Amino acid sequence: MSKLLEVSNVRVQFGGVVAVDDVSFSLNEGELLGFIGPNGAGKTTMMRAITGVVTPTSGSIVLDDKELVGLAVHSRVRMGLGFSQQLVKPFRNMTVLENVTLTAGSRHTRSPLGALFKVDRERDRTRAKELLELVGIVDAADADPSNLPLGYLKRLEVARALALDPTLLLLDEPLAGLNHAEAHKLADMIVDLNSAGRSIILIEHNLGEVMRICSRLVVQDNGNKIADGDPESVMNTPAVRAAYLGEDMDNAAA
């Protein structure tokens, strides 16, 4: 299996806080990797280092044999990176379909204005509709996102990430705030995306779903990587159990 992403010795420091401390891991093509750890472990910071929102103090991040560090976010998106954020922030003055259409249009241009002009392009609309069908919210295509429940918004966020047609999809807590049935359904959808060939890194606190769907886990605690391997042996690692002490593992896995 060939390597798609290689993160080497990445360190991110905010003033006196070392959020990510010399972390290395890799992702093979076609993998669904769970990236987990307790609150404040530095997971989102690592994701932001990969997307380019934060700049590592040191280290290297290579996607498809190309160094990402130093490149702007839009360049990384063009190179095949797609991501959904922890906090869902759709454009509220547009319908759900327009939100995804606009993102699909932004694949063709760097300028937000250019993307706006492309909003009516039939090709992007058709693609956007397909994606809404894929994530199961096509019934809300004409709705204003501000009227939608969180379960829909989370799936809208995934559809927007997919509109960029990424080689590597980074999902930051897509299941957060969803009830058991909604989380299960969205997790199944993530599996489907992966089965269709999409490589995925899933940052998630819902350990039950992570254990169910991921083929490998990387665990970060307090900025350090403490485990990397198959889900069962990782969760049985003493360092991982200790990291989650204080968090109720049974609750986390519920």
Ligand SMILES: Nc1ncnc2c1ncn2[C@@H]1O[C@H](COP(=O)(O)OP(=O)(O)OP(=O)(O)O)[C@@H](O)[C@H]1O
């Ligand atoms: N922009 C920032 N400026 C200063 N400190 C930050 C910044 N972003 C994150 N941190 C700090 O870095 C550490 C790691 O935070 P991060 O959000 O990456 O953790 P996390 O594992 O994603 O947490 P959670 O699971 O709670 O979302 C925390 O101590 C946080 O306060």
